[in-house]
Amino acid sequence: MKYFSYISIILMLLISNSIFGNVLKVCKSCAYKSLTEAVKNAVDFDTILVKKGTYYEFNIEITKALTIIGQNNPVIDGQNKGEIITIQANNVTIDGLTIVNVGTSYTTDYAAVRVVKSENFLLQNLKLERLFFGIYLEKSKNGKVLNNTIVGDAVHEYSSGNGIQLWYCRNIEVRGNKIKKVRDGIYLEFSDDITISENNSSENLRYGLHFMFSNNDTYINNTFENNGAGVAVMFSKFIIMKNNTFKKNWGSASFGLLLKEINDSEITHNTFEENTVGINVEGSNRVNYTHNDFKNNGWAVKVRGACYFNVFEKNNFLYNSFDVSYNSRLNDNKFDQNYWSNYTGYDLDKNGIGDIPYRPVKLFSYIVNRTPETIILLRSLFIDIIDFSEKVSPVFTPDNLLDENPLLKPIRHDNYR
Amino acid sequence: MRSRWSYVYFLFYLLLGTVLLFLNNDLSKAVITLMNVIIILVPLIGTIFGVMYYYSSREFTELLLAQPVKRSSIFLGQYFGVALSLSMSLIIGLGLPFVFYGIFKSGAIWDFSLLLITGTFLTLIFTALAFIIALANENKIKGFGYAILLWLFMAVIYDGLFLMSLIYFENYPLDKFSLIATMLNPVDLSRVLILLKLDISALLGYTGAVFQKFFGTNLGLVISTVMLALWVAIPIGIIYKMVKRKDF
Numbered sequence: 001m002k003y004f005s006y007i008s009i010i011l012m013l014l015i016s017n018s019i020f021g022n023v024l025k026v027c028k029s030c031a032y033k034s035l036t037e038a039v040k041n042a043v044d045f046d047t048i049l050v051k052k053g054t055y056y057e058f059n060i061e062i063t064k065a066l067t068i069i070g071q072n073n074p075v076i077d078g079q080n081k082g083e084i085i086t087i088q089a090n091n092v093t094i095d096g097l098t099i100v101n102v103g104t105s106y107t108t109d110y111a112a113v114r115v116v117k118s119e120n121f122l123l124q125n126l127k128l129e130r131l132f133f134g135i136y137l138e139k140s141k142n143g144k145v146l147n148n149t150i151v152g153d154a155v156h157e158y159s160s161g162n163g164i165q166l167w168y169c170r171n172i173e174v175r176g177n178k179i180k181k182v183r184d185g186i187y188l189e190f191s192d193d194i195t196i197s198e199n200n201s202s203e204n205l206r207y208g209l210h211f212m213f214s215n216n217d218t219y220i221n222n223t224f225e226n227n228g229a230g231v232a233v234m235f236s237k238f239i240i241m242k243n244n245t246f247k248k249n250w251g252s253a254s255f256g257l258l259l260k261e262i263n264d265s266e267i268t269h270n271t272f273e274e275n276t277v278g279i280n281v282e283g284s285n286r287v288n289y290t291h292n293d294f295k296n297n298g299w300a301v302k303v304r305g306a307c308y309f310n311v312f313e314k315n316n317f318l319y320n321s322f323d324v325s326y327n328s329r330l331n332d333n334k335f336d337q338n339y340w341s342n343y344t345g346y347d348l349d350k351n352g353i354g355d356i357p358y359r360p361v362k363l364f365s366y367i368v369n370r371t372p373e374t375i376i377l378l379r380s381l382f383i384d385i386i387d388f389s390e391k392v393s394p395v396f397t398p399d400n401l402l403d404e405n406p407l408l409k410p411i412r413h414d415n416y417r
Numbered sequence: 418m419r420s421r422w423s424y425v426y427f428l429f430y431l432l433l434g435t436v437l438l439f440l441n442n443d444l445s446k447a448v449i450t451l452m453n454v455i456i457i458l459v460p461l462i463g464t465i466f467g468v469m470y471y472y473s474s475r476e477f478t479e480l481l482l483a484q485p486v487k488r489s490s491i492f493l494g495q496y497f498g499v500a501l502s503l504s505m506s507l508i509i510g511l512g513l514p515f516v517f518y519g520i521f522k523s524g525a526i527w528d529f530s531l532l533l534i535t536g537t538f539l540t541l542i543f544t545a546l547a548f549i550i551a552l553a554n555e556n557k558i559k560g561f562g563y564a565i566l567l568w569l570f571m572a573v574i575y576d577g578l579f580l581m582s583l584i585y586f587e588n589y590p591l592d593k594f595s596l597i598a599t600m601l602n603p604v605d606l607s608r609v610l611i612l613l614k615l616d617i618s619a620l621l622g623y624t625g626a627v628f629q630k631f632f633g634t635n636l637g638l639v640i641s642t643v644m645l646a647l648w649v650a651i652p653i654g655i656i657y658k659m660v661k662r663k664d665f
Binding site for chain 2: 373374379381
């Protein structure tokens with residue numbers, strides 16, 4: 001049955017090609033010397049083959065269902081004059097082009113490839129360099145953005161654009177892209193049912209991934225490294241974050257992951273390594289944190305105000321300067337069965353669970369919240385003494401904030417997949 | 418006398434290193450625990466041992482002074498004899514178990530060598546301070562008392578006062594003050610030096626430009642090392658001056 005469907009699809013493709021589709025070739029010695037020319041003369045369901053070479057073109061408007069394929073990395077050079085490709089038709093495929101020198105503007109968001117109100121598009125194997133905005137999808141549906149490489153040269157936030165931007169989009173897959181040195185690696189605004197997977201977003205000026213008002217989205221297996229401020233997920237609901245790596249986001253306003261007004265989401269199997277703040281949570285409710293690794297972060301989890309009914313279960317907290325920090329005395333979140341490398345208790349009944357509860361919030365983290373300069377006294381004997389006395393009889397830290405069942409050995413998350 | 422105590426010291430560190438590794442089964446965690454040990458114990462042992470050595474070898478020293486030997490070379494020789502043998506015990510005692518555990522193959526090798534270097538510096542500094550105390554006090558009991566007090570002050574009380582003043586003056590810009598205050602205490606100084614390796618991600622969380630420059634670049638490492646060297650050089654200079662003037 002499966003084979004039959006494959007074969008029928010291939011057959012249909014062949015037939016459709018032979019019936020509707022012509023192949024238009026673009027090269028120096030071909031009938032069409034430029035992509036613009038070829039697009040103008042093509043009709044629906046034609047294929048345009050762009051051969052190797054450099055084409056100085058911009059404002060290419062595609063209003064027909066075309067398949068544009070680049071052979072041997074042809075380069076489309078926009079000479080910084082403006083937008084390069086604008087798609088305003090359904091069923092458009094663009095594959096294997098290298099697009100460089102998108103114009104920078106302070107009034108218009110010029111993009112290397114823009115998709116406007118279209119469906120079923122496929123943008124893949126594109127290489128975008130020296131750009132303003134990379135791939136800009138607006139009000140589009142059911143498309144795929146796969147295996148593109150986007151390398152910007154952003155210096156200032158005000159004069160740079162985002163790698164992949166989705167605005168009012170539905171049901172789009174963003175997979176296997178490499179995004180570097182732009183403002184926001186991937187930016188979502190008002191976009192629902194988006195799957196973002198296996199992307200690598202690094203060295204971006206602001207966020208590796210940025211969500212605003214976007215619900216029911218999933219991001220898995222991505223790596224976010226060395227971004228100006230990490231990953232920000234704001235004002236969204238029902239987000240699934242799984243198997244991502246957040247690494248080396250250092251700085252005073254840097255986070256591995258920033259959650260602001262996020263409700264009903266899942267954060268599982270992620271790794272947070274060497275960030276100033278692993279996760280910064282603000283006004284988020286009913287979020288489950290399970291099977292994450294927090295390793296060598298300054299603060300593994302920083303809980304600001306208004307966070308209720310969050311559950312932290314079966315995570316590993318390894319060698320963080322501070323495991324959890326709170327800025328209030330109220331706690332309505334649950335910590336259970338985590339492994340804390342700073343735990344000093346014992347296990348007399350040998351069931352793998354420590355016999356005395358662990359208090360992840362230290363008094364010192366309150367002091368640092370109040371007077372940030374005191375961070376220089378971190379790990380001093382005096383601080384250890386006051387932390388210890390606070391641990392024995394909590395006065396400043398929420399006294400119900402504890403892990404009743406701290407594990408004695410780190411969890412192997414692979415056993416729980 | 419000297420050799421026997423440095424053997425004990427050596428065995429102590431050997432045991433400590435082995436037990437730490439045995440209990441933790443994890444190099445990075447052992448390095449963190451070790452840092453606490455080095456910052457607290459090394460100065461204590463350095464001070465006590467320095468004072469003890471000076472008092473117990475006093476008679477022999479007086480005998481030596483009768484000989485045509487330069488004063489400074491007698492005392493500085495004694496000082497370096499104590500300080501270096503203590504440092505050797507520290508390095509070998511802690512080094513051996515970690516080497517057998519496979520420190521060379523692990524990423525913690527730089528953290529670990531930094532620990533040993535600061536440990537050595539602390540030994541040199543506190544032994545010198547102990548010699549100064551002993552030279553200034555004929556009375557053994559007083560000398561020991563001051564030595565313990567010195568350690569207690571540097572290791573605990575100083576940080577307490579430091580913290581109080583930071584909180585008390587929190588409305589003022591404090592980053593320069595806190596860096597300078599750190600420089601003035603060798604225990605804090607070596608702690609910060611180790612923090613630069615272990616907790617850099619937390620240290621960079623603070624917004625102050627001075628902090629950013631100090632911790633974010635190699636400047637912090639360079640300045641701390643220079644300051645530690647100064648902390649060794651100045652007490653040795655004081656010993657040198659004191660012995661020249663002192664009556665026996």
